[in-house]
Amino acid sequence: MSTTRHPIIFCGAGPGDPDLITVKGMRALQSADLVLYAGSLVPEAVLTWAPETARRISSAGMNLDQIVAAMADAFLDGQQVVRLHTGDPSLYGAIREQMVMLEKKKIPYRVIPGVTAAFAAAAALGIEYTVPEKTQTLILTRMAGRTPVPESENLASLARHGASLVIYLSTGLIESVSGILSDAYDPEAPCALAYRVSHPEEKIVRTQVGKLATEARDAGINRLAVIMVGPALAQPSAEETLRSKLYDEKFAHGYRPH
Template sequence: MTTETNPVIFAGAGPGDPDLITVKGQTALAGADLIIYAGSLVPEALLKWKRADAQAVNSAAMDLGDIINMIQQAHGQGQKIVRLHTGDPSLYGAIFEQMRELDRCYIPYEVIPGVTAAFAAAAAMGMEYTLPEVTQTLILTRISGRTPVPDQEDLDLLAAHHSSMAIYLSIVHVKRVQEILSRHYGEDGVCAIAYKIGHPQERIIYTTLAHLSHTVETQNIKSQALILVGDAVAVARDKGEVIASKLYDAGFTHGFREKK
């Protein structure tokens, strides 16, 4: 990335709710002359932040060359450009390939992060992924499909950690996901389906791994859903008791407080 003026801005739109975009992202949209948004996932409601005279282009039917050509032309005309991606653009956002093409064109860019669906889902569920003495690790991953994953990141290997997991882009392979997770978390393991988080159709559906694929089928869920699993999910569902952290323990001393 260069430090020249008028960079192309890659902005995270958040999970769907137009109010969950960052203030910095909102400001970028308001100042843009051209917004190229990933319309297959970014709802048009996010465009409420653009100026009336700004151009908005849905990139769902565009390939990489189309997108870069449009950016080149607009940037050459001195336009302010926002490339709007769903969630946080660094996670399954395919932005790196776009940035490399912009490097070759000597077009500067910067990235504004966004709220990814796993964190918006946790907020909707009142869940903390990292509970003291329960789990201190969250794995964000997907199952191998049309886009393969490296062998060392196979879902079966990752699930063996028994940590909190948020599984993206895998709902169409739910039977394979169920089979793998059941081996590690048990068929009675609690999981959640987080559907269209941040959209008006948002739903959180709790079930067990034994009934995961059946639940997905009966609820007619075919896309835009995360699968969340781990002990933290069960605690969130049951509003269970947990071990309190040391951070607010009156008997624990740290750099800002003496124990009582």
């Protein structure tokens, strides 16, 4: 058993394109002895950053105890462990429960953030979630399903804000999502469905809220997609585009006084 110890690294793999991992994440993979990755979501293309000698274990069929045991055993053996999560690990990554168990074992860890699907989808659509004078708020959420959400955060309540809204892990409930969003935004409000964004099989569907379920069905999308709605999805003409104060020649600030 080695006396050298390396903190466990929780790393965001990004949305799928191996080039969208951070440089810090790429370097962590390059130094890995064990990559324990969320195999149901992280594409194997991201694993190409790891050396050929690194062990690769998919956690798709493992439970929490097995995952932590695999990390702990490798840690005690002096190996560098990279726990690779899809997107950014802080969002629907279930990392806190792993951290708690590592803390009980007095095993150190650190986290490297990643690009989440909401931002990869915005890039693919060429949109800005924060639209001047329309919305300055982005809400990331999910529908209640087998995994509940607090009642105060139910989708209908959040949608009533009229802000930019990205809904994760809810494509299987898209009929319900469409109905809730129709009440809050309007059945003709623009929305989009981004399936496996940044993957080679990426599909982007622009549609209206009331047609969301039909369009998803026609495109064969029933999982692994984010649903986007809000003012950012509108496509105004160049003349209608609202400008920010940031670059307004009449708006003074510390770097551009009158």
